[in-house]
Amino acid sequence: AQSVTQLGSHVSVSEGALVLLRCNYSSSVPPYLFWYVQYPNQGLQLLLKYTTGATLVKGINGFEAEFKKSETSFHLTKPSAHMSDAAEYFCAVSVPNGSGNTGKLIFGQGTTLQVKP
């Protein structure tokens, strides 16, 4: 069964500093990986996804993530934090197409990012 672990339920950075949100996954087959962001009182918005190919993927709002199979990780980074980045971030995994593929996502517990001025 697939699972996702996000290290750190709260991360605080200063505006302009590097953002690093950690995600490790467990899957018996190469997974598809996603990062979503949730702003207060809103739904989840897709930041980026990894399916196959290039292991460094770029997303919206200057975020990127790197798939590292050997470390079973998919950490999210942004070189310079902005106040508007304050939100909750979720890492998610799904299993690629097969006879039982449903496309459902298994989410981590989320990481709240605080950006200090």
Added chain:
Amino acid sequence: DSGVTQTPKHLITATGQRVTLRCSPRSGDLSVYWYQQSLDQGLQFLIQYYNGEERAKGNILERFSAQQFPDLHSELNLSSLELGDSALYFCASSVLSSGSPLHFGNGTRLTVT
């Protein structure tokens, strides 16, 4: 705007009651997913429908049920409500192709008093 519409936005009801949450997927998406988000459990997958048929079941209580109609909208029915059912319920939709992301609505916040 994700294109997924959920109604109502807020729902306040008493224990023991029954409510129905509604979801309209993005145009062209055949698959609908329901998730429950609470502080202690996080985002939990409840159930998935694809083109009117149940496709996958997660941690959905027997008091909860769902269906997807021919026009592809979906409803989540919650009955015999308990205080612990208070949560944010999200609907998401996708095209269900390899690697396709889920597109989420803004959720229905259910408060059981």
